[in-house]
Structures are given as C-alpha cells and as structure tokens.
Amino acid sequence: MAEKVDEYVSDAFLEVKNLCKYFVVGKSFFGRPNAWLKAVDNVSFKIEKGKTLGIVGESGCGKTTMGRTILRLYDVTSGDVYFKGEKVSALSNREFDKRRPNMQMIFQDPYASLSPRLTVGEIIGEAARQHKLVDKKGFYDYVIDIMKTCGLQPHYFERYPHEFSGGQRQRICIARALALKPELVICDEPVSALDVSIQAQIINMLIDLKKTLGLTYIFISHDLSVVKHISDEVGVMYLGSMVEYGKKEDIFTDTLHPYTRALFSAVPVPNVHVKMNRVILKGDIPSPVNPPKGCKFHTRCEQCMDICTKARPVYKEVKSGHFCACHLYNTEEESAELLRLAEEEEAARAAAEEKKISTKIKKKFTEIINRGPEEKKTDEVENKEE
Numbered sequence: 001m002a003e004k005v006d007e008y009v010s011d012a013f014l015e016v017k018n019l020c021k022y023f024v025v026g027k028s029f030f031g032r033p034n035a036w037l038k039a040v041d042n043v044s045f046k047i048e049k050g051k052t053l054g055i056v057g058e059s060g061c062g063k064t065t066m067g068r069t070i071l072r073l074y075d076v077t078s079g080d081v082y083f084k085g086e087k088v089s090a091l092s093n094r095e096f097d098k099r100r101p102n103m104q105m106i107f108q109d110p111y112a113s114l115s116p117r118l119t120v121g122e123i124i125g126e127a128a129r130q131h132k133l134v135d136k137k138g139f140y141d142y143v144i145d146i147m148k149t150c151g152l153q154p155h156y157f158e159r160y161p162h163e164f165s166g167g168q169r170q171r172i173c174i175a176r177a178l179a180l181k182p183e184l185v186i187c188d189e190p191v192s193a194l195d196v197s198i199q200a201q202i203i204n205m206l207i208d209l210k211k212t213l214g215l216t217y218i219f220i221s222h223d224l225s226v227v228k229h230i231s232d233e234v235g236v237m238y239l240g241s242m243v244e245y246g247k248k249e250d251i252f253t254d255t256l257h258p259y260t261r262a263l264f265s266a267v268p269v270p271n272v273h274v275k276m277n278r279v280i281l282k283g284d285i286p287s288p289v290n291p292p293k294g295c296k297f298h299t300r301c302e303q304c305m306d307i308c309t310k311a312r313p314v315y316k317e318v319k320s321g322h323f324c325a326c327h328l329y330n331t332e333e334e335s336a337e338l339l340r341l342a343e344e345e346e347a348a349r350a351a352a353e354e355k356k357i358s359t360k361i362k363k364k365f366t367e368i369i370n371r372g373p374e375e376k377k378t379d380e381v382e383n384k385e386e
Contacts, residue, residue: 010082054231112170246322
C-alpha cells in the first residue's frame with residue numbers, strides 16, 4: 001500500500017496548523033493511557049518573516065508548552081508545524097537537528113537555564129561550536145562579537161553565571177540564542193523576572209536586534225503593555241486553545257472575545273480621571289484534564305448562551321485577518337449545524353459506552369457458562385459459607 005503524501009505547502013514563514021500536545025496523566029490496570037492533560041489543543045496561526053507575534057493568557061493556558069512543542073522540545077501529539085514551507089513536525093530527530101540553529105528559544109528563568117559549571121564564553125559558544133558555525137581558531141572573537149551585540153563586556157567571557165545580576169543573565173541567554181544565527185526566536189517571558197528599568201533595556205535591545213538581524217519573534221508574556229509595545233500580531237490563549245488572533249491594532253481596539261475583554265480590563269490606566277469597566281471573571285480556571293463540555297470558557301463567561309454549554313465554538317475569521325472562537329459571531333445556520341453535530345457526537349459517545357458495558361457483561365456470562373463442574377462446585381461451597 002502506497003504511503004499517503006502530504007500535499008499541503010505553506011507559504012508563510014512559520015505556520016502552526018491544528019497543533020496538539022497532550023500529556024498522559026492516568027493509565028489503566030494494563031498500562032494503557034486513559035486520561036490526558038490537553039496542554040495545547042488544536043492551535044493554528046501564521047507568522048510572516050520579520051514580524052513579532054505576542055502570545056498572552058493566564059498562567060497554565062499552554063503558552064510555554066506551545067512554544068516548546070513548535071521547537072520539538074516536546075513531541076507533537078498531532079497537527080503540523082511548517083517552517084519556511086517545510087513540514088518540520090514530520091522530520092526525524094536527525095534531520096531536525098540540522099534545522100535547529102534556525103529556531104531558538106529564550107527561556108523564562110535566566111539562572112535555571114544557564115549551566116553553573118560553564119563560563120559565559122562556553123555557554124554562548126558551545127552550541128555554535130557543536131553545529132560547526134565557528135572553528136577553534138575564531139571561537140573567541142566570534143563569541144566576543146555576540147557578547148558586544150547583546151551589551152555584555154568582553155571581560156565577562158571567563159566569569160560564571162552566579163556572578164551576574166538578573167538582567168545580565170538574561171542578556172547571556174539572548175546571546176546564547178543569537179550565537180546560532182537563528183531566523184526565529186521564541187521568547188518565553190524573557191523579562192518577567194526583571195525589574196521595570198531592566199525590562200525596558202531588554203525589550204529595546206530585542207527590538208533593535210530584530211531590525212538589524214531580521215529576526216522573527218514569538219513573544220510570550222503576561223504583561224499586556226509589553227506585548228502592545230513589541231508585537232505586530234497578538235494571539236490570546238485560554239485552557240490550551242487559541243480564542244482570538246489578529247493584528248495588534250484590531251485586538252486592542254476592536255476586541256471580540258469576552259475573555260480578551262476581561263484580560264484588557266485588568267490593565268491599569270495611568271490616569272486618575274479614567275475609570276475602567278473592570279470585568280471580573282467568576283470561578284477558577286477549569287482543569288485541562290477534564291475541560292468543560294462545549295465552550296471551555298462558558299463556566300466563567302457573563303455572555304454564556306445555551307449553545308455554549310453544548311457545542312464547541314469554531315475558530316474562524318470574523319473580520320479580515322481577525323480570528324475568534326466564540327458563538328456570539330455565529331449565524332443561525334452555523335449555530336443549528338453545530339448543535340446538530342454536538343448531538344450526534346453525544347449520541348455516538350453514549351452508544352459506544354453502552355456497547356462497551358454490554359460487551360463486559362456478555363464476556364462475564366460467557367465465563368460463567370464455560371466453567372467446569374469443579375469450578376461450579378467451588379462457587380456453591382463459597383456461597384454456603386457466606
């Protein structure tokens with residue numbers, strides 16, 4: 001039988017298509033997985049070269065897991081990742097290692113991601129030497145140039161990470177990523193552990209490096225003001241799913257999803273005469289192991305409708321370049337079709353569960369009927385003793 005060939009070709013610099021990452025959290029008696037944590041659930045977006053995509057959302061919504069899955073630090077459960085038109089999610093580990101220098105990550109905790117046993121020079125240049133981007137003779141000069149680009153002094157070359165402040169450690173992490181001359185950099189909350197003055201320096205440095213080196217960023221952050229400052233496009237995640245995506249101007253001025261409105265209402269305004277219409281979300285974030293039926297946000301949404309509790313909303317383009325997953329923007333025909341599909345899915349699930357139970361009962365009866373005389377006699381003795 002001939003192998004099915006994926007004929008889809010992406011024209012975007014980076015395209016994530018229906019990406020899922022599930023972690024097994026429960027197994028049956030026989031070791032088969034029966035419970036999954038859906039950290040990233042059917043996420044899709046595109047980025048053009050030289051642009052910055054900001055990813056926002058509450059803690060635990062899957063932002064970091066999505067970034068690590070794109071870089072194959074986690075195995076992809078399902079879905080596709082296309083980088084420069086190539087389906088990198090389907091490559092073997094050996095083949096992907098050749099592309100890895102083009103896709104780098106700046107981790108959230110600068111101290112935990114730096115080896116305490118290596119000097120700054122070795123930390124920055126180790127991967128470049130491994131991928132043969134620099135020879136032994138030019139190693140020192142190569143690393144010093146990268147350090148100067150990131151605002152690090154040359155005499156830091158022989159020092160260790162514990163000798164630096166938080167801002168300097170983050171610059172080391174940035175230099176380590178840039179040493180491989182990447183085209184895509186995923187920044188996982190790179191300034192969340194720094195004070196405000198250092199945050200501004202790091203953000204401005206990232207913007208300058210983007211212009212001079214032609215970088216493309218995925219910028220993960222909780223700080224909406226930082227995301228607004230650095231991003232060209234913004235994606236909002238909730239419980240593993242992308243609920244809204246679009247250009248920065250559209251997201252901040254024409255917000256569509258109720259969850260996004262709640263996030264933006266929490267941003268303080270530096271004007272005592274302006275009163276914010278604060279949207280208070282009721283309840284806690286549901287468990288990604290057992291998410292709510294229908295729309296994941298309906299348990300906390302003030303605009304919840306009957307369809308929200310039954311059918312999952314479709315992630316679609318509501319306006320030009322502005323995507324949203326919410327039943328508020330369905331037509332009557334779309335709502336009726338989603339309800340019909342939800343009812344069919346529920347009926348199929350109930351039938352499968354009933355069949356599973358009947359199969360177990362049938363198997364049990366078969367075992368009783370096929371028992372020999374000695375086994376039946378043993379059962380009778382046990383019943384009398386009871």
